[in-house]
Amino acid sequence: MIPKPLQNCGKCGLCLNVCPVYKILKQEQTSPRGKLQLIKAYDHNTLASSDLLKDIVSKCLMCGSCTASCPSGIDHYSEFMEMRKKMADVQGETLAIKSLIYLLGREYRLKFGSGLARTGQKFVPDKVAKTIKLGNIPLKNFPKLNSTPFRNANDEIILPYKKQIGTVLYFTGCATNYLYEDTGFAFIEILKHIGYKIIIPKDQTCCSIPLLFHGASDKALKNIITNINALTNNEADAIVVDCSTCGEALKNEYPRIMENQEQGSVEAIKIASKVIDSLSFIDQHFDLLEFDPNVTDKISVTYHAPCHTRNSFGSNTLAEKLLSKLAFVNYKQASDVNECCGGGGTFFYEYPEVSKKMVDKKIKNAKAVQASLWITDCPVCRMNLSGNLDLDDKLKVIHPLTLIHSALKQI
Amino acid sequence: MLDIQIKNQFINILGKDRYLDRIEELACYAYDAFVVEALPDAVLFPETTAEVSELLKIASRYKIPVTGRGAGTSLCGASIPIRQGVVLCFSKMDKIIEVNTRDRYIIVQPGVVNADIQKALLPFRFFYPPDPASMNTSTIGGNIAMNAGGPRCLKYGVTVDYVLGMEVVLASGDIVRFGSRNVKDVTGYRLSSLFCGSEGTMGITTEAILKVVPLPEATRTLMVTFDNLDNTAKSVTDIIGSGIIPVAMELMDKLTLNAIEDSANLGLDRNAQGSLLIEIDGVKEACEKEMNKVIEKVRQNGAIHIQEARSDIERENLWTARRSAYGVFAKLAPDIVTEDVTVPVSQVPLMIRQIIEITDKYGLKVGVLAHAGDGNMHPMIPADKEDKAEWEKVKSAFSEIFQAAAELGGTLSGEHGIGLAKAQFLPLVMNKDSIDFMKKIKRVIDPDLILNPGKFV
Numbered sequence: 082m083i084p085k086p087l088q089n090c091g092k093c094g095l096c097l098n099v100c101p102v103y104k105i106l107k108q109e110q111t112s113p114r115g116k117l118q119l120i121k122a123y124d125h126n127t128l129a130s131s132d133l134l135k136d137i138v139s140k141c142l143m144c145g146s147c148t149a150s151c152p153s154g155i156d157h158y159s160e161f162m163e164m165r166k167k168m169a170d171v172q173g174e175t176l177a178i179k180s181l182i183y184l185l186g187r188e189y190r191l192k193f194g195s196g197l198a199r200t201g202q203k204f205v206p207d208k209v210a211k212t213i214k215l216g217n218i219p220l221k222n223f224p225k226l227n228s229t230p231f232r233n234a235n236d237e238i239i240l241p242y243k244k245q246i247g248t249v250l251y252f253t254g255c256a257t258n259y260l261y262e263d264t265g266f267a268f269i270e271i272l273k274h275i276g277y278k279i280i281i282p283k284d285q286t287c288c289s290i291p292l293l294f295h296g297a298s299d300k301a302l303k304n305i306i307t308n309i310n311a312l313t314n315n316e317a318d319a320i321v322v323d324c325s326t327c328g329e330a331l332k333n334e335y336p337r338i339m340e341n342q343e344q345g346s347v348e349a350i351k352i353a354s355k356v357i358d359s360l361s362f363i364d365q366h367f368d369l370l371e372f373d374p375n376v377t378d379k380i381s382v383t384y385h386a387p388c389h390t391r392n393s394f395g396s397n398t399l400a401e402k403l404l405s406k407l408a409f410v411n412y413k414q415a416s417d418v419n420e421c422c423g424g425g426g427t428f429f430y431e432y433p434e435v436s437k438k439m440v441d442k443k444i445k446n447a448k449a450v451q452a453s454l455w456i457t458d459c460p461v462c463r464m465n466l467s468g469n470l471d472l473d474d475k476l477k478v479i480h481p482l483t484l485i486h487s488a489l490k491q492i
Numbered sequence: 493m494l495d496i497q498i499k500n501q502f503i504n505i506l507g508k509d510r511y512l513d514r515i516e517e518l519a520c521y522a523y524d525a526f527v528v529e530a531l532p533d534a535v536l537f538p539e540t541t542a543e544v545s546e547l548l549k550i551a552s553r554y555k556i557p558v559t560g561r562g563a564g565t566s567l568c569g570a571s572i573p574i575r576q577g578v579v580l581c582f583s584k585m586d587k588i589i590e591v592n593t594r595d596r597y598i599i600v601q602p603g604v605v606n607a608d609i610q611k612a613l614l615p616f617r618f619f620y621p622p623d624p625a626s627m628n629t630s631t632i633g634g635n636i637a638m639n640a641g642g643p644r645c646l647k648y649g650v651t652v653d654y655v656l657g658m659e660v661v662l663a664s665g666d667i668v669r670f671g672s673r674n675v676k677d678v679t680g681y682r683l684s685s686l687f688c689g690s691e692g693t694m695g696i697t698t699e700a701i702l703k704v705v706p707l708p709e710a711t712r713t714l715m716v717t718f719d720n721l722d723n724t725a726k727s728v729t730d731i732i733g734s735g736i737i738p739v740a741m742e743l744m745d746k747l748t749l750n751a752i753e754d755s756a757n758l759g760l761d762r763n764a765q766g767s768l769l770i771e772i773d774g775v776k777e778a779c780e781k782e783m784n785k786v787i788e789k790v791r792q793n794g795a796i797h798i799q800e801a802r803s804d805i806e807r808e809n810l811w812t813a814r815r816s817a818y819g820v821f822a823k824l825a826p827d828i829v830t831e832d833v834t835v836p837v838s839q840v841p842l843m844i845r846q847i848i849e850i851t852d853k854y855g856l857k858v859g860v861l862a863h864a865g866d867g868n869m870h871p872m873i874p875a876d877k878e879d880k881a882e883w884e885k886v887k888s889a890f891s892e893i894f895q896a897a898a899e900l901g902g903t904l905s906g907e908h909g910i911g912l913a914k915a916q917f918l919p920l921v922m923n924k925d926s927i928d929f930m931k932k933i934k935r936v937i938d939p940d941l942i943l944n945p946g947k948f949v
Binding site: 089091092093094095097098107108109110112114115118119122128131133134137151152153154 | 512514515516517519520521522523524525526537563564565581583584586603605607626628629630816818819820822823826827828877
């Protein structure tokens, strides 16, 4: 039986102009409205499965901009996720995506895989690394993997520098754990500085978003339950994330998915209500930050608003507000600050020709404001933006936490 | 499916990437914002006038129906390929050719999105007035084909009032150009009036010279509520009767206000029977004077609450409330039907009463929205298309609403167009000779009837 959605797509077309993929390709089947039409036809058995159908459904950044702007309140995000699962089941997945799912499905595999990759990174000669590309990004431009996974490098419980004002659970996400430890260390320092006790639950694992996007919902469910168990803690006042995609999963997807499970969604809802992205958290505690009076040189900064920061937390304007409040920052807004960069999880790898057009435009507009730091609070955006800049480019991409931490007064 | 030979001829012109005919692709060109669907045989994406001309020559030779499309936001089914054939989609022919605010015009290709024109003009402090609700998505080619309007057209006029010149490809493939860069131009027929609003049945616009105007110095926005819908409507006629033409005067009834408040919590007055969102613009001092007059008029009509936006954010909030009306109603049922009958302003109170009586009779829910200043009504009926009995009621109700509008000296459509939606109702407002006259013109310009066939003419 086909569950009838409460709302039909009214086909008003308002999703077209917010869809980053449609804006590049300008063909209706690449738009959210077109995809919904195809999903409906497939569900009603008037359209058969095909490689083309799978390709059309996959050619989406899962940025959520369509959902955020839909006047009929359609949840494209969930519709697309379900369709991706159906397509993966019927049409199969490519080897690269299958491997990714295999890795993300178990934390120990991920740890082992990253260890192997790290060894690989050391042994690939520079000359080769320059020529091998993943999507548009030359291998040499990929971030070096953390020498020790971030969660292993830290104690599970970390106490604040000053009087404790509360307790947070830190959901690090895979990116901070394996790639961008600088973000994690900066966040811990800031939290200690504010006065929070930090718990980094050891048992947490991949948030599951990449699995859900690629139709591996069974594997995803295992991770979700693992994370719910790891994050269920009455002591915690908040669950902080430094990646808004992980945050989106914890906040929106977990309660939705658990609703249909035996275990129920009570804990998931409790967790969801505590989830907060790093920028919102810092904004709430801004008055408790003490900045180093010796940091007087102004640094020019521009910002890239990740889609999930914008669509799931609405904290993109907050980021700009925060940057403007920092005395040592000269904030320069790029004209397309809210446009998608084309990273989109594995999108940059699967559809490099579309992604390239998007990222090139972002780079052009960021350079036009002549900033020296490009701030973004999503690891995939960071990888995509920095990966498409030259290694010796003057413009450097970092997480806002690193910037804020760099100017804090030593306690 | 097109004959392989014809297909190859199209591909020779466009290349493979700009020719679509696989079912997964065609299915996405079967619809627009109206409720009917029909699959085309192929979708073509021209990028130049020369390509359009070549494509139409082929279509003419083989008598293949051609339906133009921009972003597919038509509310009357104008871009649905009801007789199959090819869809000529202009989404990739989207260059702004020239911005010239000194001479007050902008030259664009048909696929340029309305909002992108506004963006291009903003740095010069100019704007292009027609503002259909779909402006963030809809293309200028479609705006011209449908002679699109919008809230601020009350003061500024509709699309045809801004078309200075056009380049049009006829069914034969001939390329005709008329009008010019001049605001004053009486050289030859004013053919823009023929093509603008022809809904793609006369020719295909490939370039347009549009008049643009300077942004006003000041804008003032007011939200007024009433405890009586008749008084709400009467305020509209009184304000216009006093010699003030606001930019917009948007009317919402109680049901609409409450539906918005349920979802957005903007602090609207839930007990109000009707409300008006009034905006005036111009020189600062003139605005002040007009604003006082407007307030005087609404007070005379028993306004219970008058709220002026004190900042851009407050102004934006008021407009957000108004713009969210459609979406809020769309959430009340799986489908929503909205039409745009238009009556002389003096008949607005009567028309509103009739809309409510008719929908009450059929037991349907209705939200009454109107660009009241120009009599352009937007009754919105939420319903379920799958519920056959209910759907029949919706159809009957609209049929009676059209009839009522005609009797009040009104017309079928103020801004959405006729398309598939209202073709059968044309005789309500046009006599046989007039309809035949349109058909004669059509046959002279498009003898094989290949351009957007199956529509109103």
